[in-house]
Amino acid sequence: MTTVVTGAHGLVGSRVVARLKGERVIAVGREELDLRQPERIAAFLADVRPDGIIHCGAMTDVDACEKDPETAWAVNAAAVAALAKGRARLTALSTDYVFDGVKGDYSEEDAPNPQSAYARSKLAGELAALSLSRDRAVCRVALVYSGYPAAKRTFASAALEALRKGEPVRAFADQIGSPTLADNAAEMVIAVHRSGEQGVFHCGGATQVSRVDFAS
Numbered sequence: 001m002t003t004v005v006t007g008a009h010g011l012v013g014s015r016v017v018a019r020l021k022g023e024r025v026i027a028v029g030r031e032e033l034d035l036r037q038p039e040r041i042a043a044f045l046a047d048v049r050p051d052g053i054i055h056c057g058a059m060t061d062v063d064a065c066e067k068d069p070e071t072a073w074a075v076n077a078a079a080v081a082a083l084a085k086g087r088a089r090l091t092a093l094s095t096d097y098v099f100d101g102v103k104g105d106y107s108e109e110d111a112p113n114p115q116s117a118y119a120r121s122k123l124a125g126e127l128a129a130l131s132l133s134r135d136r137a138v139c140r141v142a143l144v145y146s147g148y149p150a151a152k153r154t155f156a157s158a159a160l161e162a163l164r165k166g167e168p169v170r171a172f173a174d175q176i177g178s179p180t181l182a183d184n185a186a187e188m189v190i191a192v193h194r195s196g197e198q199g200v201f202h203c204g205g206a207t208q209v210s211r212v213d214f215a216s
């Protein structure tokens, strides 16, 4: 069984790759497979013929997506459509940002209502996976943090950095999320991938906290 992991150098993707150690994994980052080029994705899949794809690659900078929705769409939606056209089982990562935050305590049955270019492109990616692949799962993760020193800067690491310097941390009191350790996200995503189950799965942490409480 050959599994392709995209976004292999990212917060979650790197932990997925680490957890699949010993298995036949093709870990690809931006250098190996640029997700803005669907024709390259098709050629890559035809060449590698993987059995499974765990798709962690994404344009995750919310502000950059707002400024450049076309690239957000290419990376977060069109690339998923290209990955979904292969014969491999596809597990595509998505986000709690597909919801508007009004109701809270979301389940997989709740209707998405994305509020940003990032969130709209991620929802489009979900629909591409669900519509175009015959064997697929969407794993929504939330507010990911990581304990690894080399990991990408996150809200948690930025807060820690500021506190260590004795600087104040600014955080919203009315933004509620379920912080998810990158390793736990990887564990859940791999479990969903291996289960063979179809559809959308929430893979966030078990607690619901405001950003202020999370920082504390």
Ligand SMILES: NC(=O)c1ccc[n+]([C@@H]2O[C@H](COP(=O)([O-])OP(=O)(O)OC[C@H]3O[C@@H](n4cnc5c(N)ncnc54)[C@H](OP(=O)(O)O)[C@@H]3O)[C@@H](O)[C@H]2O)c1
Residues within 6 Å of the ligand: 006, 007, 008, 009, 010, 011, 012, 013, 029, 030, 031, 033, 034, 035, 036, 055, 056, 057, 058, 059, 060, 075, 093, 094, 095, 096, 097, 122, 140, 141, 142, 143, 144, 145, 152
């Ligand atoms: N982090 C969170 O709090 C969070 C919350 C909810 C959902 N998610 C979702 O979880 C998944 C994994 O996110 P993450 O936190 O691991 O994000 P991340 O650390 O930003 O990883 C995403 C990876 O995608 C790569 N990438 C970006 N543009 C690319 C392109 N054009 N071609 C190829 N690779 C490209 C990035 O490479 P570079 O490093 O070279 O840019 C990066 O390694 C994503 O689907 C994200 O939407 C994350």
